[in-house]
Amino acid sequence: xxxxxxxxxxxxxxxxxxxxxxxxxxxxxxxxxxxxxxxxxxxxxxxxxxxxxxxxxxxxxxxxxxxxxxxxxxxxxxxxxxxxxxxxxxxxxxxxxxxxxxxxxxxxxxxxxxxxxxxxxxxxxxxxxxxxxxxxxxxxxxxxxxxxxxxxxxxxxxxxxxxxxxxxxxxxxxxxxxxxxxxxxxxxxxxxxxxxxxxxxxxxxxxxxxxxxxxxxxxxxxxxxxxxxxxxxxxxxxxxxxxxxxxxxxxxxxxxxxxxxxxxxxxxxxxxxxxxxxxxxxxxxxxxxxxxxxxxxxxxxxxxxxxxxxxxxxxxxxxxxxxxxxxxxxxxxxxxxxxxxxxxxxxxxxxxxxxxxxxxxxxxxxxxxxxxxxxxxxxxxxxxxxxxxxxxxxxxxxxxxxxxxxxxxxxxxxxxxxxxxxxxxxxxxxxxxxxxxxxxxxxxxxxxxxxxxxxxxxxxxxxxxxxxxxxxxxxxxxxxxxxxxxxxxxxxxxxxxxxxx
Amino acid sequence: xxxxxxxxxxxxxxxxxxxxxxxxxxxxxxxxxxxxxxxxxxxxxxxxxxxxxxxxxxxxxxxxxxxxxxxxxxxxxxxxxxxxxxxxxxxxxxxxxxxxxxxxxxxxxxxxxxxxxxxxxxxxxxxxxxxxxxxxxxxxxxxxxxx
Numbered sequence: 001x002x003x004x005x006x007x008x009x010x011x012x013x014x015x016x017x018x019x020x021x022x023x024x025x026x027x028x029x030x031x032x033x034x035x036x037x038x039x040x041x042x043x044x045x046x047x048x049x050x051x052x053x054x055x056x057x058x059x060x061x062x063x064x065x066x067x068x069x070x071x072x073x074x075x076x077x078x079x080x081x082x083x084x085x086x087x088x089x090x091x092x093x094x095x096x097x098x099x100x101x102x103x104x105x106x107x108x109x110x111x112x113x114x115x116x117x118x119x120x121x122x123x124x125x126x127x128x129x130x131x132x133x134x135x136x137x138x139x140x141x142x143x144x145x146x147x148x149x150x151x152x153x154x155x156x157x158x159x160x161x162x163x164x165x166x167x168x169x170x171x172x173x174x175x176x177x178x179x180x181x182x183x184x185x186x187x188x189x190x191x192x193x194x195x196x197x198x199x200x201x202x203x204x205x206x207x208x209x210x211x212x213x214x215x216x217x218x219x220x221x222x223x224x225x226x227x228x229x230x231x232x233x234x235x236x237x238x239x240x241x242x243x244x245x246x247x248x249x250x251x252x253x254x255x256x257x258x259x260x261x262x263x264x265x266x267x268x269x270x271x272x273x274x275x276x277x278x279x280x281x282x283x284x285x286x287x288x289x290x291x292x293x294x295x296x297x298x299x300x301x302x303x304x305x306x307x308x309x310x311x312x313x314x315x316x317x318x319x320x321x322x323x324x325x326x327x328x329x330x331x332x333x334x335x336x337x338x339x340x341x342x343x344x345x346x347x348x349x350x351x352x353x354x355x356x357x358x359x360x361x362x363x364x365x366x367x368x369x370x371x372x373x374x375x376x377x378x379x380x381x382x383x384x385x386x387x388x389x390x391x392x393x394x395x396x397x398x399x400x401x402x403x404x405x406x407x408x409x410x411x412x413x414x415x416x417x418x419x420x421x422x423x424x425x426x427x428x429x430x431x432x433x434x435x436x437x438x439x440x441x442x443x444x445x446x447x448x449x450x451x452x453x454x455x456x457x458x459x460x461x462x463x464x465x466x467x468x469x470x471x472x473x474x475x476x477x478x479x480x481x482x483x484x485x486x487x488x489x490x491x492x493x494x495x496x497x498x499x500x501x
Numbered sequence: 502x503x504x505x506x507x508x509x510x511x512x513x514x515x516x517x518x519x520x521x522x523x524x525x526x527x528x529x530x531x532x533x534x535x536x537x538x539x540x541x542x543x544x545x546x547x548x549x550x551x552x553x554x555x556x557x558x559x560x561x562x563x564x565x566x567x568x569x570x571x572x573x574x575x576x577x578x579x580x581x582x583x584x585x586x587x588x589x590x591x592x593x594x595x596x597x598x599x600x601x602x603x604x605x606x607x608x609x610x611x612x613x614x615x616x617x618x619x620x621x622x623x624x625x626x627x628x629x630x631x632x633x634x635x636x637x638x639x640x641x642x643x644x645x646x647x648x
Contacts (some may be wrong), residue, residue, distance in 0.1 A: 054637065171508045171546040174539050180517055192532055193518050216578050221547040223608050239543045320617065394622055398578060398605040399598060399624045402585040407638050415586035421581050428551035430502045449535040461528025 003129060003323045006358050014366055019062050023056065023363050027064035029368045030070020035078050035382045036393060041071035041273075041313075042329045042436070046210040047397065049337060050404035055233070057341040058356050062363040064143060064337055065317075066370075068330055072273070072313055072373050075438060076306055077379065080109045080157030096301030103297050109184050110379055111243050113306045114301050114372050116255040120307035123259050124266070124314035132350065136322040139347035144454035145465050151448045154325050155441060156479040157268060160486030161275060161287045162434035168485075172433040176441025179204065181449055199413035206336040208405040209442055212421030213428075213435050214329070215401050219394045220426050249311040251303035254284050258304040261407030262311030267319060268327065273312045280308030314364055319346055321357065325444065327483060329436040332443040382417045502554040508547030514538045593644035594633070599625040618647030 013019065048067050052060035060461075068271030075090040080097035093113065100109035122133040142150070148390040164329050181246040182193045194200040245316045261283065287292045317334075319327045324334040324346030336346050343353060350357045356436055364480075375382070407416045459465035467473045503643025515536060581601045589596035599621050606617035632638045 067564050166524050167546055167549055168504055171504070171543055171550075174543045174546070175508075175511055178511075180545075181536065187530075188523070188524060188532045190532040192522060192536065193515065216582070220571065220574045220578050220608075223578070226569035275607070391606070391616075394609065395602045395606050395617075396576075396624050396627075398581050399602050399628050402582050402601060403594075403628045403632055404600060404638075405582070406589060407632055410638075410640065412586045412590060415582050415589070417585075419582040422579050422582070425505075426579075431507065433504065447634050449530075452535060453530045456530060461526060463527065483538070492628070493503065 003415045006130060006133075006354070006361060009354055009361030010358030010360075011057060011365075013355045014062070014362040019059055020360065020366070021057045022063040022338070023367050024068045024370055024374075026066020027070040027374060028066075029425070030067035030072075031074040031077075031375065031378075031382065032070075032385060033067075034074025034386060035075075035386045036070030039071075039397070040075065041068055042210075042333070043214045044071040045330055045333050046214050047209070047404060049207055049210070049402050050407045051339060053340060053408065057338070057343055058359050059120075060337060061334070061356070061360050064334055065221075065360060068334075069117075069121070069310065069313055069364075070371060072309060073375060074382065076113045077110065077375065077382050079381075080113065080302070080381045082104060082386055082390035086116045090277070090305075092277045093302055095281070096296070096298050099295065099297035099460030100302065102300070105297065106351075108243055108247060108299065109302050111376065112251055113246070114375055115243070116251060116258065116307040117236075117305040118368050118372045119255050120259040120262060120311040121314060122365060123492060124263050124311040125365040126320055126362070127263050127315060127359075127366075129308070130363075131319055133324050135318065136347040136350050139323050142323075142347070142471070143469075144451045144458060145469050145472045146475065148451040149321060149449065149466055149472040149479070150456050151325060151444050151451065153479040153482075154319075154327065155317075155437070155448075155477045156483045158437045158440050159434075159480045161268065162437050164432045164434050166483065166487050167270055168432060169434040169437050172428055172435070172438040173441040176438035177312040177445035177448060179209070180442040180445025181247070181436075186450065187453065199411060201448075202316060204417050205405075205408055205414050206442065207408055208418040208438060209421045210212060210329075210333055210336075210403060211401045212418045213425030213439065215397055216418065218279075218423030219223060219397060221429065222390065222420070223394065236274060247299055250299050254280075254300040254304040255307045257283060258307035259311045262308030265308070265313030266312030266327075272331075273309050273316065273328070276308040276312035280304040299301045299321060307500075311367075317360075321349060322346055322347055324349075324447075326440065332439050335386040335443060356406045404439075414452050502551060505547045505550030505552075506542050507549065509548075512544035512547060516540045516544075573610075574608035577605050579607035589640075591644060591646040593642050594629065594640045595625060595642050598628060613635060 014023070023496050028051055029048060030041075030044060033039055033047065035044045039047075045064060045067055049064070052063050053263060055063065073092075076093045076097070079094035080101050081089040081198060083098040083101075097109045097113070100106065114382040155173055156170075159166060161174055162169045178193070180203075184201050185192055186192070195296040218477060258276075261280050263280065266273065268275075281294075281301060284300050287293050288294065288298075288300065307330065313330075316331055319325050320331040320335055324335075326335045326346065336347055343349070345355065401418055406412075407419045408414050416439050429435060429439070455465055456463065465472075519533050519540065522533030522536065523531035524533045524537065527534070528639070560645035581604050581610045584604055585597050587601060596622070602621035602624050603617055606612065606620060633640055
């Protein structure tokens, strides 16, 4: 099939009334939860994941995607209006966005964020449509050794892109791998690490792990730090959403550059989205004729990170959908959702589930359009939602976590696991271990073992198969370089700069 | 330093649990083969952290990560799902959820009884609305042990 035909399939699927509704619902819910302080996209998806279980696969995925970029976008709204980034990737948006709001140009900043996100979303959707099919064709040639090496690459790159200590992140990731293989060994049928608990024979469900680590642990930290009550809203005048011709001219360049940078970084495993917005901002600041304007309320400082994080959010779907390897925690959850619906993401998804694949791609664009339409008129409402006091918010999160985990299979074990992983997440985060690569390890762990086993059967037990097959060797080499680069002190300093700039 | 010991501890626990698993050969990996590799790697990383921490005394910045004021929220937030798991099947969704939400509010300060009761009632009602009529989850609302 060719591109227009594929897109037509997608449009047909995405524009069914029910899918449009779920797309809308997802974008709305995502924005609503994303606007709430202290809840980022990862947590939003973890909390809302159980809600989508009862839907058909495509609708569930469309809704989750909507939740994802809705949450992403909601975070930028609050960073601009109340200087309270809902998540790491909007920290940069707050720098100039909030300054603009203080100068009474909140409307212009919000419009810039909306428009640049939409442009980036449109371009990134096209990139997915163009890039995914050839990548999937390539991936079909992959056999077990290649898959094994690809997963090692994914794990190591996500470790090297995480913000803390490389050694700790690696340890946490491996810990995640161990947790992932708890349950019955698929080949021998032997129980592993279940402590004799019958309910663990099928392994630990992914959802309580994610909610516990990203939801409960976060609440404990927030409560422990005490609440900051100094949220002053800078809505002032929310009129003036229209941008002047001069404003538009100012944001064209940053938006396009941000989109390009974001699209590339989104493909990388690891903190793609966060890295994208930070580096897009840094690039604009560097090439600007007057860098001193940045941090004082430059529209470019809003357009660049917003377009970059949105583009990265979209393209991060590519590795998950075509290779079956999630590139970050959010994608790990998307993949978990697909697996629950009995769909294995990978190179075959495009030929076996064309409606699902292209429907999702097209719905991403539709969702972005909805955000544009939804957000500008509702900005006043979002600003109010963002001021919900935390003492009301956290019991709500706790309740959704409990009922959501229980709702997966009406099993108590899932709720207990929620508590266990709340503790795990809290302890590891307290020790500066990155949680995102760990979650990645949980998802990839079983696949890693399975492919290693298959590869070694094929090679009759000879481990050199991983370096003798050319594609596999190249992947491992890249993985090795990624981890060495991240561990070298000089690069570490530079990395720290990128994250603190 | 703590992280290092934690990693070594995790590795030791999993190794202990894996000791009865068959290793198999590399050509025919047994259930214990892959865990052994991962456990070995974690233990190595843990030792690396411990050794490098020993080499620069005073550089142990994350020793006080768990502040004493964290205990109260910790117990309440973690206790809440445990309570829910224990109560939901014998007593049903409504009592289980409202009590565990009420317990979680104890983690915030200042704790005001009426406010907390109102919040937990509201939250329980909304959760019921979303999950039971909304998503059609077959959860018993009220129950009594033995019935």
